[in-house]
Amino acid sequence: MPLLDAAGALLARMTLDEKIGQLNLLAAGEGLATGAAGETQLGARLDAGSVGAIFGTKSLASARAMQERALAGSRLGIPLFFAEDVIHGHRTVFPLPIALACSWNMDLVEETAAFAAAEAASEGLHQVYAPMVDVARDPRWGRVAESPGEDPLLASRYAAAMTHGFQGRDPASPGRVAACLKHFVAYGATQSGRDYDNASLAWEDLFEVYLPPFAAGIAAGAVSVMAAFNAVNKLPMHAHGPLIEGWLRGAAGFGGLVVSDYTGVQELTAHGLGTPAEVVARALHAGIDMDMVGEDFLRELPALAKGGITSAECGLSLAPGEVERLIDRACLRVLSFKAWLGLLDDPFRGLDGRQPAPDRKLGHALARKAAAESAVLLKNAGVLPLAPKGRIALIGPLVEDRLNMIGTWSVSGDARNIVTLRDAIAARPDVTLTTSRGADIVDLPWFAQRLNVHGETVTRDPRGSEAMLAEAVAAARAAEIAIVAIGEAREQAGESSSVLAPEIPASQRRLVAALAETGTPLVVLVFAGRPLALGPIADQADALIYAWHGGIAGPEGVADLVFGDAEPSGRLSVSLPLHPGEVPLHYSVEPTGRPFPGQFAKFRTGWLDLDDALLPRPFPFGFGIGYSAVRYAPPQVSSRVAQGEDGRIELLVAVSNTGDRQTVETVQLYISDPVARITRPGRLLKDFRRIALAPGETREVTFEITVGMLTYPIAPALDSVTEVWDPGCFQLHVGPNSRDTQTVEITWQA
Numbered sequence: 121m122p123l124l125d126a127a128g129a130l131l132a133r134m135t136l137d138e139k140i141g142q143l144n145l146l147a148a149g150e151g152l153a154t155g156a157a158g159e160t161q162l163g164a165r166l167d168a169g170s171v172g173a174i175f176g177t178k179s180l181a182s183a184r185a186m187q188e189r190a191l192a193g194s195r196l197g198i199p200l201f202f203a204e205d206v207i208h209g210h211r212t213v214f215p216l217p218i219a220l221a222c223s224w225n226m227d228l229v230e231e232t233a234a235f236a237a238a239e240a241a242s243e244g245l246h247q248v249y250a251p252m253v254d255v256a257r258d259p260r261w262g263r264v265a266e267s268p269g270e271d272p273l274l275a276s277r278y279a280a281a282m283t284h285g286f287q288g289r290d291p292a293s294p295g296r297v298a299a300c301l302k303h304f305v306a307y308g309a310t311q312s313g314r315d316y317d318n319a320s321l322a323w324e325d326l327f328e329v330y331l332p333p334f335a336a337g338i339a340a341g342a343v344s345v346m347a348a349f350n351a352v353n354k355l356p357m358h359a360h361g362p363l364i365e366g367w368l369r370g371a372a373g374f375g376g377l378v379v380s381d382y383t384g385v386q387e388l389t390a391h392g393l394g395t396p397a398e399v400v401a402r403a404l405h406a407g408i409d410m411d412m413v414g415e416d417f418l419r420e421l422p423a424l425a426k427g428g429i430t431s432a433e434c435g436l437s438l439a440p441g442e443v444e445r446l447i448d449r450a451c452l453r454v455l456s457f458k459a460w461l462g463l464l465d466d467p468f469r470g471l472d473g474r475q476p477a478p479d480r481k482l483g484h485a486l487a488r489k490a491a492a493e494s495a496v497l498l499k500n501a502g503v504l505p506l507a508p509k510g511r512i513a514l515i516g517p518l519v520e521d522r523l524n525m526i527g528t529w530s531v532s533g534d535a536r537n538i539v540t541l542r543d544a545i546a547a548r549p550d551v552t553l554t555t556s557r558g559a560d561i562v563d564l565p566w567f568a569q570r571l572n573v574h575g576e577t578v579t580r581d582p583r584g585s586e587a588m589l590a591e592a593v594a595a596a597r598a599a600e601i602a603i604v605a606i607g608e609a610r611e612q613a614g615e616s617s618s619v620l621a622p623e624i625p626a627s628q629r630r631l632v633a634a635l636a637e638t639g640t641p642l643v644v645l646v647f648a649g650r651p652l653a654l655g656p657i658a659d660q661a662d663a664l665i666y667a668w669h670g671g672i673a674g675p676e677g678v679a680d681l682v683f684g685d686a687e688p689s690g691r692l693s694v695s696l697p698l699h700p701g702e703v704p705l706h707y708s709v710e711p712t713g714r715p716f717p718g719q720f721a722k723f724r725t726g727w728l729d730l731d732d733a734l735l736p737r738p739f740p741f742g743f744g745i746g747y748s749a750v751r752y753a754p755p756q757v758s759s760r761v762a763q764g765e766d767g768r769i770e771l772l773v774a775v776s777n778t779g780d781r782q783t784v785e786t787v788q789l790y791i792s793d794p795v796a797r798i799t800r801p802g803r804l805l806k807d808f809r810r811i812a813l814a815p816g817e818t819r820e821v822t823f824e825i826t827v828g829m830l831t832y833p834i835a836p837a838l839d840s841v842t843e844v845w846d847p848g849c850f851q852l853h854v855g856p857n858s859r860d861t862q863t864v865e866i867t868w869q870a
């Protein structure tokens with residue numbers, strides 16, 4: 121029997137209570153607060169946050185036992201499915217998503233997701249709450265760490281690669297899991313960068329920036345989606361029928377499961393959307409199929425199904441039969457999901473211990489490669505790569521750190537497996553190493569306490585800042601090279617970790633300044649979860665690498681770059697702010713009537729107290745350098761004129777490695793539409809190509825330009841979007857980043 125028929129046949133035999141039970145998902149190990157029929161009534165379990173609480177080799181047995189109880193207690197023998205947050209790896213933790221996106225290497229992204237899927241599947245997990253595909257343009261928002269960055273095209277490619285990696289061609293095949301695209305939608309457009317806050321934006325921005333990564337994940341076959349906590353243009357996403365049932369299931373053709381975020385249904389009450397009964401009715405009606413943890417579906421749906429609901433205050437009227445129909449709709453989706461996962465045929469899929477976990481050593485090697493490819497070399501005044509010998513002073517609060525280096529949302533990783541930066545560098549046999557802390561990771565004691573609520577990752581040195589600084593300066597003076605590792609603690613970037621000022625803390629800035637004064641060549645490594653304003657650090661450093669939080673092999677991957685065992689190839693997936701107040705931030709800003717630079721000295725778009733000398737931005741989106749030198753020849757086009765919807769133009773650029781090391785160059789194509797019926801972004805990334813170049817080698821890269829790259833949405837309302845393009849002049853910009861491009865003008869006729 122085809123899968124959906126199997127789910128439908130099952131549904132037809134279920135009682136109302138059994139159907140409602142399937143719509144709930146509870147944290148592992150927890151009983152129902154509602155005290156209803158117990159876990160046998162549930163649809164699924166998740167294990168968020170508690171490392172190895174039920175899974176892992178030791179506890180696969182308890183997951184199996186949970187499934188056995190569920191089957192025994194369920195009249196129709198309906199199995200649970202198990203879900204988990206596998207955000208950037210499972211046991212083997214890879215670099216943060218924001219970092220991995222900096223690799224611009226979608227094969228690598230896919231490989232990490234496939235490895236994570238194999239680890240997760242071997243422990244009985246069926247669904248992972250990833251990829252997070254929220255475009256993020258505000259460095260204050262802590263969940264920038266989990267995002268693929270500021271650009272819709274890069275985020276879309278990332279969404280597709282992650283989905284392919286998790287699911288392969290079939291989420292039920294061995295070693296694969298179901299992907300869950302999240303958070304639907306515009307969670308990254310939160311006001312003032314505050315987590316969970318609402319988003320108000322032009323519908324055009326929604327269609328052009330925030331929805332495309334979801335469309336790409338769906339096109340790649342993602343079988344589940346998680347709703348976002350925020351409201352979009354006044355309507356909270358857990359009640360956003362027009363976006364869930366309308367766009368997602370309608371326009372985007374999504375046929376899978378929509379889960380709420382953690383207690384997201386009941387939070388609609390706090391959003392001001394009604395009583396528990398009202399918000400449950402609204403969420404179900406909007407298309408939320410499963411209620412994560414809150415148990416509100418369990419509590420409210422039985423009565424709603426009996427009596428229906430009418431609420432003038434909420435503009436809501438559902439007859440009992442309509443509620444039942446909605447319960448059936450959601451339940452069928454849960455059952456279909458289980459069918460896709462192969463659970464209706466084999467409830468113990470993944471729980472029998474027969475799917476071997478992949479080799480951790482291979483995972484570690486992959487994580488190390490990923491860390492090296494995710495780090496971005498921002499500056500190198502002839503210092504790097506270092507010869508693996510001599511006296512090195514290794515300074516900074518993260519030098520001996522494991523817990524922070526792994527990064528946020530690494531719930532199943534074990535930071536004890538991390539080789540510290542000190543050990544990674546000391547592994548080079550001819551290096552003499554002195555280490556010194558130099559500064560604390562955060563300046564304020566209360567801030568340290570706040571970061572430690574889930575375990576102590578942030579410590580403060582009792583010696584105080586002056587003593588630490590003096591020791592570090594002496595170490596740098598006595599060394600031939602000083603390397604300083606600065607940045608953020610793991611919990612400084614992540615969920616509910618918004619900050620007012622995304623910048624390197626004052627004491628670390630002071631440390632770098634003091635080290636630079638010693639005259640010893642200074643290599644600065646930034647380990648962080650968000651793009652931080654670096655202030656004068658970039659000038660003070662002789663070499664600068666933005667290394668992010670690199671996961672289980674982060675420090676080793678960065679050490680490989682420092683000593684030239686790996687070639688730097690990372691490119692920023694987000695622009696680095698010049699100042700912490702310069703937010704939100706992205707390269708594709710729209711022009712204004714009073715641009716800067718321009719004719720106006722003061723009356724211009726910008727900030728009065730931002731020093732003009734800092735512009736143009738040194739580290740824009742797409743930026744990153746290698747150890748070799750790359751030259752772009754003037755781009756050529758097959759024609760300067762194209763016509764009609766089927767027109768094509770080829771842009772060709774020859775790229776040469778003029779240095780003496782092999783390198784990987786990411787050739788980026790941006791397009792702008794200087795005159796259109798509405799204001800268009802200054803430029804938008806439309807394609808990119810990563811190419812390996814041997815010393816002296818030249819390669820030609822060809823981009824095909826189609827009308828699809830010129831279109832944009834006009835959307836006076838959510839339900840009236842039209843994709844249009846404006847015949848006339850377009851500019852093609854090609855180059856190594858979003859700033860340093862060469863431009864060709866073309867004309868596209870109607």
Ligand code: NOJ
Pocket residue numbers: 168169205249302381382615
């Ligand atoms: C809340 C987070 O927003 C979401 O990303 C995560 O998947 C769930 N909690 C489950 O842990």
